[in-house]
Amino acid sequence: GENVEQHPSTLSVQEGDSAVIKCTYSDSASNYFPWYKQELGKGPQLIIDIRSNVGEKKDQRIAVTLNKTAKHFSLHITETQPEDSAVYFCAAVYSGGGADGLTFGKGTHLIIQP
Amino acid sequence: KAGVTQTPRYLIKTRGQQVTLSCSPISGHRSVSWYQQTPGQGLQFLFEYFSETQRNKGNFPGRFSGRQFSNSRSEMNVSTLELGDSALYLCASSLGQGKAYEQYFGPGTRLTVT
Numbered sequence: 716g717e718n719v720e721q722h723p724s725t726l727s728v729q730e731g732d733s734a735v736i737k738c739t740y741s742d743s744a745s746n747y748f749p750w751y752k753q754e755l756g757k758g759p760q761l762i763i764d765i766r767s768n769v770g771e772k773k774d775q776r777i778a779v780t781l782n783k784t785a786k787h788f789s790l791h792i793t794e795t796q797p798e799d800s801a802v803y804f805c806a807a808v809y810s811g812g813g814a815d816g817l818t819f820g821k822g823t824h825l826i827i828q829p
Numbered sequence: 830k831a832g833v834t835q836t837p838r839y840l841i842k843t844r845g846q847q848v849t850l851s852c853s854p855i856s857g858h859r860s861v862s863w864y865q866q867t868p869g870q871g872l873q874f875l876f877e878y879f880s881e882t883q884r885n886k887g888n889f890p891g892r893f894s895g896r897q898f899s900n901s902r903s904e905m906n907v908s909t910l911e912l913g914d915s916a917l918y919l920c921a922s923s924l925g926q927g928k929a930y931e932q933y934f935g936p937g938t939r940l941t942v943t
């Protein structure tokens with residue numbers, strides 16, 4: 716089955732700086748890669764996703780890049796703000812069928828220092 | 830539009846008991862997936878339901894089961910509870926079957942087994 720590795724496990728950045736979280740996946744058939752943000756006491760919130768036919772996607776201060784050859788994808792947050800502090804999860808899945816749901820990375824705790 | 834709702838939010842049970850958790854998807858969403866979240870294992874896929882049928886299943890023992898009703902609401906049942914079943918149980922809804930569609934998570938049910 717799919718295996719997703721996520722790094723780093725903790726990331727501390729100064730407010731206003733950029734943050735980058737990286738994930739690698741093992742199954743070359745995976746073709747859908749969402750990112751989720753989870754705040755304390757809440758469920759994961761979908762913040763951006765990318766499909767394998769696209770190399771990059773942006774949404775305001777958030778961007779995701781995908782390198783299918785290397786089987787890795789990254790989340791980029793620019794001009795970080797205190798409200799960006801949360802745990803971020805990457806995930807991967809093959810959307811064409813099979814018995815597995817989303818496979819998640821272990822999460823990155825992003826801390827925005829004032 | 831209301832988000833995914835889960836009840837109850839918190840639950841304390843004793844080893845050997847059984848428990849039923851409920852999930853109401855976003856209006857119009859027909860697919861419901863369940864995930865278990867623990868500090869050690871992270872987010873793990875349990876199963877997915879679409880049109881009242883289980884479509885996909887993760888690697889969990891048969892003590893974990895679920896069902897979906899004609900209004901797309903879903904329930905998850907865990908029988909013969911073990912201490913290791915203590916976790917946050919999350920459900921996610923999406924428009925259609927499978928992983929090609931964005932999944933939106935509820936706040937989760939925190940289950941504690943003593």
